[in-house]
Amino acid sequence: MAEVKKNEEPRIGVFVCHCGTNIAGSIDVKAVMEYAQTLPNVAIADDYQYMCSTPGQNKIAEAIAEHNLTGVVVAACSPRLHEPTFRNATAEGGLNPFRFEMANIREQNSWVHMHQPEEATSKAKDAVRIAVAKASLLEDLIPKSVPVEKAAMVVGGGVGGMQAALDLANAGIKTYLVEKNPTIGGRMSQLDKTFPTLDCSQCILTPKMVDVYRHEGIELLTYTEVEAVEGYIGNFDVTLRKKARGVLTPAEAEARGIVGGGCTGCGDCEAVCPVIKPNPFELGMAPRKAVYIYHPQVSPLIYTVDFDACVKCGLCVEACGEKKAIDLDAEDELITVKVGTAILATGYDIFPIEKKFEWGYKNYDNVITSLEFERLICASGPTGGHLVRPSDGETPKKVAFVLCAGSRDNTGVGKPYCSRFCCMYSLKHAHQIIEKIPGAVPYIFYMDIRSFGKMYEEFYYRIQDEGAKFIRGRVANITEDPVTKNLHVNAEDTLLGRPLDMEVDMVVLAAAVEPSAETEKTRRLFGLSCSQDGWLLEAHPKLNPCGTTTAGVYLAGVCQGPKDIPDTVAQAEGAASAASIPIHKGEVELEPYFAQCIEEKCAGCGLCVNLCPYGALALVEKDGRKVMQVTEAKCKGCGTCGGFCPGGAIWMQHFATPQIVAQIDAFLLGGEQ
Amino acid sequence: MADENWKPKIIAIICNWCSYAGADLAGGARIQYPPDIRAIRVMCTGRVDPLFILKAFQDGADGVLVSGCHFGDCHYLEGNYKAAKRMFLLKSVLKNIGLDDKRLRMTFVSASEGAKWGTVMEDVVKTVTELGPSPLKEFAR
Numbered sequence: 001m002a003e004v005k006k007n008e009e010p011r012i013g014v015f016v017c018h019c020g021t022n023i024a025g026s027i028d029v030k031a032v033m034e035y036a037q038t039l040p041n042v043a044i045a046d047d048y049q050y051m052c053s054t055p056g057q058n059k060i061a062e063a064i065a066e067h068n069l070t071g072v073v074v075a076a077c078s079p080r081l082h083e084p085t086f087r088n089a090t091a092e093g094g095l096n097p098f099r100f101e102m103a104n105i106r107e108q109n110s111w112v113h114m115h116q117p118e119e120a121t122s123k124a125k126d127a128v129r130i131a132v133a134k135a136s137l138l139e140d141l142i143p144k145s146v147p148v149e150k151a152a153m154v155v156g157g158g159v160g161g162m163q164a165a166l167d168l169a170n171a172g173i174k175t176y177l178v179e180k181n182p183t184i185g186g187r188m189s190q191l192d193k194t195f196p197t198l199d200c201s202q203c204i205l206t207p208k209m210v211d212v213y214r215h216e217g218i219e220l221l222t223y224t225e226v227e228a229v230e231g232y233i234g235n236f237d238v239t240l241r242k243k244a245r246g247v248l249t250p251a252e253a254e255a256r257g258i259v260g261g262g263c264t265g266c267g268d269c270e271a272v273c274p275v276i277k278p279n280p281f282e283l284g285m286a287p288r289k290a291v292y293i294y295h296p297q298v299s300p301l302i303y304t305v306d307f308d309a310c311v312k313c314g315l316c317v318e319a320c321g322e323k324k325a326i327d328l329d330a331e332d333e334l335i336t337v338k339v340g341t342a343i344l345a346t347g348y349d350i351f352p353i354e355k356k357f358e359w360g361y362k363n364y365d366n367v368i369t370s371l372e373f374e375r376l377i378c379a380s381g382p383t384g385g386h387l388v389r390p391s392d393g394e395t396p397k398k399v400a401f402v403l404c405a406g407s408r409d410n411t412g413v414g415k416p417y418c419s420r421f422c423c424m425y426s427l428k429h430a431h432q433i434i435e436k437i438p439g440a441v442p443y444i445f446y447m448d449i450r451s452f453g454k455m456y457e458e459f460y461y462r463i464q465d466e467g468a469k470f471i472r473g474r475v476a477n478i479t480e481d482p483v484t485k486n487l488h489v490n491a492e493d494t495l496l497g498r499p500l501d502m503e504v505d506m507v508v509l510a511a512a513v514e515p516s517a518e519t520e521k522t523r524r525l526f527g528l529s530c531s532q533d534g535w536l537l538e539a540h541p542k543l544n545p546c547g548t549t550t551a552g553v554y555l556a557g558v559c560q561g562p563k564d565i566p567d568t569v570a571q572a573e574g575a576a577s578a579a580s581i582p583i584h585k586g587e588v589e590l591e592p593y594f595a596q597c598i599e600e601k602c603a604g605c606g607l608c609v610n611l612c613p614y615g616a617l618a619l620v621e622k623d624g625r626k627v628m629q630v631t632e633a634k635c636k637g638c639g640t641c642g643g644f645c646p647g648g649a650i651w652m653q654h655f656a657t658p659q660i661v662a663q664i665d666a667f668l669l670g671g672e673q
Numbered sequence: 674m675a676d677e678n679w680k681p682k683i684i685a686i687i688c689n690w691c692s693y694a695g696a697d698l699a700g701g702a703r704i705q706y707p708p709d710i711r712a713i714r715v716m717c718t719g720r721v722d723p724l725f726i727l728k729a730f731q732d733g734a735d736g737v738l739v740s741g742c743h744f745g746d747c748h749y750l751e752g753n754y755k756a757a758k759r760m761f762l763l764k765s766v767l768k769n770i771g772l773d774d775k776r777l778r779m780t781f782v783s784a785s786e787g788a789k790w791g792t793v794m795e796d797v798v799k800t801v802t803e804l805g806p807s808p809l810k811e812f813a814r
Binding site for chain 1 (some may be wrong): 712
């Protein structure tokens with residue numbers, strides 16, 4: 001049982017950082033340092049330009065030796081940034097690293113009180129006093145090492161998720177790839193060509209899909225969703241819902257004793273199915289049956305029964321014959337897998353652009369979204385690659401592209417952010433129109449063209465040379481000619497400084513993107529934070545863009561924020577590398593913020609047992625009475641038990657009641673009154 | 674109020690994952706707010722024993738802020754729900770012992786809400802300043 005060593009006289013070293021002028025610009029660092037010297041228990045106080053630099057860290061180690069310190073306080077930036085750095089420095093000086101406390105005088109002081117140097121300095125003195133009070137009561141703690149399960153999970157089977165899964169599996173890690181749809185491929189499989197190289201999206205994607213499907217190290221779980229997540233880094237127990245597919249794979253058929261059976265993807269069932277409904281892969285522009293595949297290149301090539309549409313007539317079962325692949329009584333199945341780390345790659349959806357009613361999407365036949373354009377221009381799409389007007393099937397000659405449709409929109413209807421890839425794909429669309437339709441002219445209405453990537457600006461020039469017309473101005477509204485179904489685009493040409501009413505055959509809205517519908521649910525299951533727009537929050541925007549605040553969970557692709565295919569793949573490779581590190585290391589250290597029972601105070605009431613969200617606490621018999629016992633591997637250190645124990649019998653390591661009360665007292669009773 | 678230059682003493686107990694991160698973000702964005710609040714970091718607002726708050730008032734605090742994650746966002750699943758329930762109860766206790774319950778405030782600020790943190794700071798300082806010094810101050814020595 002950990003207890004404060006009462007007989008140990010605390011000797012604290014205080015180090016105040018200037019952080020260049022970040023702190024010293026508004027706080028009198030010398031005054032804070034001199035004030036620290038006057039505080040009880042402080043053996044030495046010093047200041048330095050950059051405490052996180054090597055000389056700064058050396059100061060800590062040297063002072064520990066020279067002054068026989070029992071604790072260290074650094075007043076600098078946020079502990080969320082440099083606590084690990086200074087813990088290491090403390091350990092190098094020979095002290096237990098948990099005898100370190102940080103006073104945040106930058107993020108929560110100098111940066112937010114830039115024009116109040118006196119108040120900021122006084123607040124910094126208080127912060128140092130509070131930190132010294134806590135440091136005086138800190139104790140040695142030993143992190144707990146736990147083994148890491150040699151398996152990983154990737155949620156989302158788009159190009160990012162597939163790349164992450166391939167990298168992990170190629171590194172020798174058993175990887176579960178979970179995809180909610182019946183096939184992997186994600187949004188990229190809906191695209192026709194990719195900018196700026198103009199290579200066909202499916203041509204570069206399908207080999208990867210086949211690699212994933214065939215890889216021995218990847219267990220592909222399509223038509224499956226994450227149901228529950230328990231555990232912590234190294235030991236996540238993930239419950240998955242395998243949705244009723246109604247069709248057996250050859251392996252599943254064999255497991256049921258059907259020799260040589262299972263789905264071969266022949267399509268005989270689809271041919272006889274009498275139910276027709278819109279195909280979501282074609283965005284409703286083509287029909288599909290109740291037993292279906294999304295497109296010919298799906299992976300795995302296994303049919304799926306849509307039980308919401310199926311009338312259970314049994315024609316498909318007959319058509320399937322001896323293969324006996326169809327099971328119309330199939331039910332959802334729950335399975336649990338254990339993984340050490342997980343990568344989320346849950347992607348994006350298209351913002352419902354009909355909310356911007358002034359552009360008439362869903363009211364006017366010939367106003368379509370860019371994703372619909374992709375399907376219409378794609379050779380495997382519903383029109384065989386012939387771009388036609390939905391109203392009359394005619395080929396459009398004059399097409400307007402509306403950029404920033406719902407992006408960079410501060411009206412409250414759309415999204416405030418830039419969706420990042422719309423400029424580039426709209427340039428590509430313009431190229432495709434010029435290439436495929438003789439005499440056709442694309443008109444691009446833009447705010448700014450953001451061609452930020454490698455060879456992107458060059459692509460922009462090329463499209464200009466090819467004859468696309470660029471009009472800088474936001475489209476105010478679009479109206480329809482009720483007879484011809486042509487559209488009138490009303491905008492201001494801001495370069496010419498005059499309003500414009502242009503009649504066109506078709507309008508393509510480059511609609512904003514938003515986090516996919518499943519992102520929020522998945523985020524909560526894994527305990528992640530999100531930014532204000534719902535994108536999953538990275539651990540640090542610059543220095544840890546793949547990590548999250550949940551140790552062992554990483555991000556890949558658009559779920560973290562809009563990005564194009566190269567950036568998505570790059571982040572996926574980064575996430576895979578990060579997710580493989582704990583697995584290859586074999587064990588991880590858990591921060592030892594565990595609860596401990598002070599048995600002589602424990603009345604055995606058991607209140608804490610029910611409060612613990614992780615089932616880490618239990619009542620056990622000891623010396624003829626009941627006392628609480630902690631399973632450290634399950635305890636995550638939230639301290640809820642400690643906050644509620646009526647007898648004060650729970651010692652929360654590093655956040656113990658005397659330590660917190662000392663901080664409160666130090667602030668309110670200890671200062672210059 | 675007797676002293677126009679009087680500044681309140683306010684303590685904030687805030688969770689590591691959401692509100693502390695939100696406060697850091699406010700710093701990164703250089704959002705300026707009044708410097709009257711001192712923050713203590715805990716891992717979760719579930720850790721906040723009501724006795725900490727009573728101790729702070731007994732020590733002479735003019736106001737106490739407890740700030741955690743939004744409901745459903747708690748890093749430890751439900752610590753913030755439990756904290757919120759207790760703060761609600763504690764407010765009625767404060768009222769009954771003659772302390773204005775506006776001196777205790779619980780807020781929910783996420784790791785991405787730097788601007789909201791600034792607003793909360795403004796608001797808490799304004800509320801407590803209007804209430805004036807805590808009547809419990811006499812007990813503080």
